[in-house]
Amino acid sequence: MQDCRKKRDIAGWALWGLTLALLVLAWRLEAAVLTDDEAPERPRLLVDKPPIFKSGPVTLSGTNSPVDFFIEQARKRFQSEDNAGALEALTRANEMDPRNVDVLLGRAWLYINLGQYSQALDLTLRARLLAPHDPTPDLLAGYCYHALGMFNESIESYNRALRFPTPHTAEIHQNIGLLYIMRGDVTNGIRHYAAAVSIKPKDAEAHDKYGAALFLGHRYTDAVEQHREAIAINPAAIETFNSLGAALLMEGRIRDSIPNFKEAIARKERFAKAYSNLGAAYELAGFLDESINALIASLTMEPGRSDAWRNLLKTMSRFYGVATLTPDNPVPLTRKDPEMARRHLEAAKGCVDKKLATGHYLRALLFDPDGAIYYKELANFFEQTGNVSLAKVILKKAELVETAAKKDAETK
16 A cells, blocks of 8 residues: 555656646747756745644643653654654554544654655545644645645645635745646746735745746746846845846847856856856857857756757857758758768768868767767767867767666666
8 A cells, every 4th residue: 555655656746747847848949048957846845843843842632641652752753853753653642542633734744754645645634624724734735735746636725725824825825826837827827926926025035936937928028027126135146147047038138148147157156057048148149159168067067958958059050050951951950860860970070171070960960869879979079179178068968868778778
C-alpha cells in the first residue's frame, strides 16, 4: 500500500512538472529569451509549524494520560529534528485518541515534510471533518492535492480556507494563482496574483510574482511595471532585475533590457539564467561577439541549459552566415536529416576557409542535433582554431547528448 502511495506521490509531482514545462515551452517559442530552465515553483506550505509543535503546555487533553506522554515525546523528537521519531510518537498518540485534531494535523505536517503526500492528505481530510471551521486542514490539503497533481481539488481546498480568518490570505491567492497557471488558465492565475498584491501592496515578492504571471499572459508592459515596483520596495533584489530585463526584451525594448541583465549578474556572479538572457538580448541588438561570450559564460556554469544552447546556436549561425536555407538543400533547417548532416561534416573537413568550415559544422548540427559526433567535431575545430572556451562548452554538450542517447537506448 505504501509503495503504491509513494508511486502516486512521485507521479503527481511529475505530472505537475510536465504540465508547467509544456506551458513554459509554449512561452519560450515566442522569442529567444526565456527566464528559466529550473524546476517549477512549488506551492508555499502555509502552515510553518502545527499547533502541537509550538511552544506552550505539553498536555493537550488536560490529564496525564498515555496520549500526553506520546505527545511530549513527539515534541522532544521534533525539537531534535527527528521527524521520523516524532511521527512514530504521534501515531501512537493518535491510536489512543483518533479524534484529536492537533495530533492529526501534526502527523499530516510531518508526512508532508517527509514527502509522503498521500498519507498526509488522508489525515488532513479526517481533521477537516472534525474541525470544519479551522482553515489549517484545508491549507495542508491544498498543498497535498497540489503535490499529487490534483489541481482542481487543491484550488477547492484553498478556496475553502479563504472563508476563514487567516494571516496567509495573500499567500493562498498566490498558491491558487500558480495552480491556475499550471492548468493553462493564465487569466485566472493573474487575477489571484493581483489579489495578493492588493492585500500586500508593500510586499516586493508579491509584485514580483504578479509580474511573472503577467509575463506569462503576454502583458509585458504591465509586467515591467510590477517588477519595477518590486525593485522600488526591495532595491536589494537580484532575480527581479533578470525578470525586468526579460519583460523589457519581450516588449521590444532591447537596449533597455541589457542593463538589467547586467545588474542581475553584478549582484549574483554565477547567474547562468541572466547570462543566457543577456546573450539573447545582445544577439537581437546585433552585438554577436558579446552574445557568444555571454552564452559561453552561461553554459560554462550550467552546461545543461537548453535555452542558452538554443541561443548560442542561433547567434553562431548568424555570426558565421548560416542561412535558414542551404543552396544544396533548399528547405528550412528544422527537420532531422542525418544524411545531410554527414554531407556537411565532410564538406567542413574539406574547407580551407574557416568561416565556411564553421558554417558546414553548424549545419551538420542543425540537421542532426542528436549526433554527438557533430558536437565533438565542431569542438575540435574551435580548439584547433584557438577558440578554447567555446570548444569546451560544445564538448560538454557532446557529453550530455551521448548520456541522453544512452539513457534513451536503455529505456527501449
